[in-house]
Amino acid sequence: MALLFISGNDRVEEWQNYLKDEMPDLDLRMLPDFGNKEDIEYALVWQPPAGLLKSLPNLKVIFSLGAGIDHLTSDPELPEDVPIVRMVDPSLTSGMTEYVVMSVLNHHKNMRLYREQQSRKEWTPHIPPVTWDRRVGIMGMGVLGSDAAGKLSSLGFDVAGWSRTHRERPGIKTYAGTDQLDDFLSETEILVCLLPLTDETTDILNKDLFIKLPEGASVINAARGGHLVEEDLLIALDSGHLSEATLDVFKSEPLDKDHPFWLHPKVNITPHAASFTHPSSSVRLIAEGMRRFESGEELLNVVDMKRGY
Numbered sequence: 483m484a485l486l487f488i489s490g491n492d493r494v495e496e497w498q499n500y501l502k503d504e505m506p507d508l509d510l511r512m513l514p515d516f517g518n519k520e521d522i523e524y525a526l527v528w529q530p531p532a533g534l535l536k537s538l539p540n541l542k543v544i545f546s547l548g549a550g551i552d553h554l555t556s557d558p559e560l561p562e563d564v565p566i567v568r569m570v571d572p573s574l575t576s577g578m579t580e581y582v583v584m585s586v587l588n589h590h591k592n593m594r595l596y597r598e599q600q601s602r603k604e605w606t607p608h609i610p611p612v613t614w615d616r617r618v619g620i621m622g623m624g625v626l627g628s629d630a631a632g633k634l635s636s637l638g639f640d641v642a643g644w645s646r647t648h649r650e651r652p653g654i655k656t657y658a659g660t661d662q663l664d665d666f667l668s669e670t671e672i673l674v675c676l677l678p679l680t681d682e683t684t685d686i687l688n689k690d691l692f693i694k695l696p697e698g699a700s701v702i703n704a705a706r707g708g709h710l711v712e713e714d715l716l717i718a719l720d721s722g723h724l725s726e727a728t729l730d731v732f733k734s735e736p737l738d739k740d741h742p743f744w745l746h747p748k749v750n751i752t753p754h755a756a757s758f759t760h761p762s763s764s765v766r767l768i769a770e771g772m773r774r775f776e777s778g779e780e781l782l783n784v785v786d787m788k789r790g791y
Contacts, residue, residue, distance in 0.1 A: 483772065484509040486516055486538070488527040489547060493761070500761035501526075504769050524772055533559040543567060543775055545768055547759055549574055549626060551785055552679040552706060566785040567771055571764045575629050577757030578704065582620075582630040582674055585702045585728045585750075586639070589672050590616055594726055594750065613638035619670030621686075622677035622705065623649045623656060624791070630676065642666060646682065646789075667694040672702065679706040680790035689714040692724060700726040704756040707732040712743070719748045730756040 485508055489497060494512070501510055511517055513531075522538045528547035535544060536559040544566045546554060551568060554560055588594070592608040599606055610616070616639055620627045623643040631654050635641045641654055644666040648658035657666040667673070673695060677683045687703060688711040695701075701724060703710050712733060718724040728750040729743065735754055743749045774781055785791060 483507075483523050483776075484511055484517075484521040485524040485526055485768075485772075486511045486513075486522045488513055488525070488530045490529050497761045497765075500765045501768070504765040505772075526768055527554070529553045530557070532557045535559075535564070536561045543771065543781065545569070545771060546785075547764075549578075550678060550706060551791065552708070555787075555790065562787075565781055566787070567781055568783045568785055568791070569759055569764060569767070570625050570783045571759060571767055573760040573763045574757050575625055577760075578626045578676070579630045579633050581704055581730065581752075581756035582676070582702065583633055583637070585704070586618055586634060586672055586674065588728070588750070589700045589702070589726055590639075594748070598747065614640055616640060617642070617669050617671045618674065619644065619666055619672070620674045620676060621645075622675065623651060623654075624676070624678070627674075627676040628654075630674065642669060645677075664694055667691065668696070670695060671699050673699060675701070675703045675705045675709050677705050677709060678791035679708045682790075684708050685711050687711060687715065689717065692718040695724070697723055698725045700724060700728075702728045704728075704730045707735065716742060716746070719746065724748075726750070728752075730754055 487497060487510060498510060501508060511522060519538050520540055523540055523542045525535060525541060526545045526547060535541060541561065541564050544564055546566060546569050549569050551566055554566060590610050592610060595608055618634055618639045618641050620631050620643045623645040627643060628651055631641045631643050631651060635653050642657065643651060643654050644657040644663060646659060649656055675687060687701065687709050692714060715727055719727060726748050730752045731754055737743060743751055771781060
């Protein structure tokens with residue numbers, strides 16, 4: 483079996499080693515010289531060149547290196563008859579939950595204010611509410627959102643979740659659909675976006691949404707830059723309606739050095755580093771997916787292209 487691997491980062495050798503250790507007989511191919519296109523049966527990719535996957539006549543399954551698939555659906559020539567498998571890996575989920583919990587705690591405990599005060603050598607305590615009086619709302623209750631919601635709930639936060647379709651989550655109040663979005667927002671003091679990027683969720687973090695949050699609310703976006711209307715966020719922060727934002731993803735990456743986010747006193751920036759796919763655990767999922775396909779078993783975590791995730 484030949485697998486085409488495209489990562490786009492500097493961890494190629496690490497991935498190669500883990501893939502070979504997990505599947506010693508694997509015929510691993512890399513760009514730019516990956517040999518005969520007819521040989522390729524599987525692809526493990528992140529941001530493959532447009533049209534490349536369609537050019538592989540014997541491609542059986544596409545495995546995404548990340549939880550999101552917008553890096554694939556942006557290809558207008560993406561083959562329609564080849565299943566796409568999302569990366570649902572414990573290390574990826576754990577990393578995202580760590581980031582969300584860290585960011586929520588930073589907002590909850592006024593850490594941005596303390597950093598500002600330190601620069602002025604100012605000694606002023608800010609007393610936050612107890613966690614059960616702090617309302618955290620998570621948009622996107624899939625694998626990542628559900629795990630983060632559960633961990634935040636275990637810390638005592640009043641956690642609610644919103645998704646496009648209704649999802650039951652033990653101990654979490656859940657909302658669904660556009661009819662319940664306003665109620666969800668009105669009760670959210672710290673908003674976390676972990677939605678998949680689809681036509682319906684593009685630019686969802688906009689002025690109309692922000693105004694429905696309580697005054698002084700804050701926003702954390704660790705999903706995709708395409709969710710956020712950046713100009714609307716700046717206006718909401720400058721007006722004082724929003725108190726703070728933590729952003730890991732942006733419409734254009736790397737973030738332009740002249741972008742106003744860099745120096746904005748109410749914006750915390752991380753360079754798309756909330757969570758990473760770790761080959762030490764992920765390659766086992768790839769190997770299992772290939773084995774299941776070869777043996778005629780049902781693939782796990784296959785993308786529903788009509789929903790976009």
